[in-house]
Amino acid sequence: MSASIELAAGVSGSLGSIGYGLAAIGPGIGVGIVFGNGTQALARQPEAAGLIRANQILGFAFCEALALIGIVMPFVFGQ
Amino acid sequence: MSDNGCGFPAPGLHSFLFEPIADFGWFYFNKVMLLALLTTIVICVFFYFAFGRSKVVPGKIQMIGEAGYDFVRRNVVYETLGKKEGEKYVPIMVSLFFFIWIMNIWSVVPLAQFPVSSVIAYPAVLAAIVYLIWVPLTFKRHGFVGGWKNITGYDPSLGPIKWLVSFIEFFSNLLVRPFTHAVRLFANMFAGHLMLVMFTVASWYLLNSWMIPAAGVSFVMTMAMILFELFVQAVQAYVFVLLACTYIQGALAEHH
Numbered sequence: 001m002s003a004s005i006e007l008a009a010g011v012s013g014s015l016g017s018i019g020y021g022l023a024a025i026g027p028g029i030g031v032g033i034v035f036g037n038g039t040q041a042l043a044r045q046p047e048a049a050g051l052i053r054a055n056q057i058l059g060f061a062f063c064e065a066l067a068l069i070g071i072v073m074p075f076v077f078g079q
Numbered sequence: 080m081s082d083n084g085c086g087f088p089a090p091g092l093h094s095f096l097f098e099p100i101a102d103f104g105w106f107y108f109n110k111v112m113l114l115a116l117l118t119t120i121v122i123c124v125f126f127y128f129a130f131g132r133s134k135v136v137p138g139k140i141q142m143i144g145e146a147g148y149d150f151v152r153r154n155v156v157y158e159t160l161g162k163k164e165g166e167k168y169v170p171i172m173v174s175l176f177f178f179i180w181i182m183n184i185w186s187v188v189p190l191a192q193f194p195v196s197s198v199i200a201y202p203a204v205l206a207a208i209v210y211l212i213w214v215p216l217t218f219k220r221h222g223f224v225g226g227w228k229n230i231t232g233y234d235p236s237l238g239p240i241k242w243l244v245s246f247i248e249f250f251s252n253l254l255v256r257p258f259t260h261a262v263r264l265f266a267n268m269f270a271g272h273l274m275l276v277m278f279t280v281a282s283w284y285l286l287n288s289w290m291i292p293a294a295g296v297s298f299v300m301t302m303a304m305i306l307f308e309l310f311v312q313a314v315q316a317y318v319f320v321l322l323a324c325t326y327i328q329g330a331l332a333e334h335h
Contacts (some may be wrong), residue, residue: 026157029173030116051158055156057314057317058318061263061315061318061322064267065259065266065267068266068270071269071270072269072270075091
């Protein structure tokens with residue numbers, strides 16, 4: 001345990017970019033699910049296209065916001 | 080400026096701070112405020128020419144204006160609030176949509192090249208306006224106790240966990256909602272502007288000897304990002320008004 005902490009303390013460089021990479025995994029999966037299921041719904045019920053597209057973009061915005069907050073946070077808590 | 084030892088002027092927070100154009104001591108005026116003012120002027124002039132002398136057979140400008148107005152009315156307000164309840168909210172939603180959209184579009188307009196909504200104050204005030212519409216509306220529609228029940232999603236059928244649910248709903252609806260509403264627009268424009276600045280600066284920075292092909296790649300990326308940003312700007316304006324309508328819909332909805 002203490003060895004791994006020592007190892008982690010030795011890591012230097014642009015850690016923020018690694019952190020952002022990790023933070024983008026979740027929203028990436030989320031956006032994939034939103035558009036995947038949205039496309040499926042469109043294929044199954046093309047007549048409901050307007051409603052599906054509106055909800056799809058809403059879901060996309062909810063997921064994407066997390067990734068974007070990840071971009072902004074280093075500027076808030078950085079240095 | 081973050082210098083990584085190679086002299087690359089990486090964009091950062093300093094890309095969002097502007098020197099005042101005019102300083103009156105107690106008040107100063109900078110590029111962002113100028114662009115916000117121009118946004119208002121552009122919208123007023125456009126809609127004056129679109130609807131000032133509206134005709135039964137619309138001209139070119141009136142046609143564009145009507146298409147924009149109708150898009151917000153049909154696809155955003157009517158879809159969420161319905162025709163009867165929604166008609167009252169069409170004017171503010173149309174104004175919000177066009178105001179945000181034009182503020183965002185400055186991001187890719189030559190010479191301006193700065194999205195006004197990437198300064199948190201602008202989305203924060205717009206989100207506050209929406210917040211001040213839907214919270215009083217909840218209490219007006221449902222009364223004091225009913226309003227709290229609506230906001231906290233109080234549901235006796237949930238049994239013992241209803242208090243936990245109410246607490247979480249209270250927290251997420253009243254406190255987190257306006258924050259995410261503003262930050263979503265802000266962060267999108269902030270990140271978009273950072274990326275545009277990064278690729279633009281990079282295509283200038285890489286422009287020496289054997290790096291020129293890389294500069295070309297960066298320039299192509301700049302162009303691609305501009306197209307992508309045009310899409311994102313419209314989507315964000317749409318999402319902002321769509322969420323505003325969803326909040327109002329929640330305030331109007333009968334809670335069981």
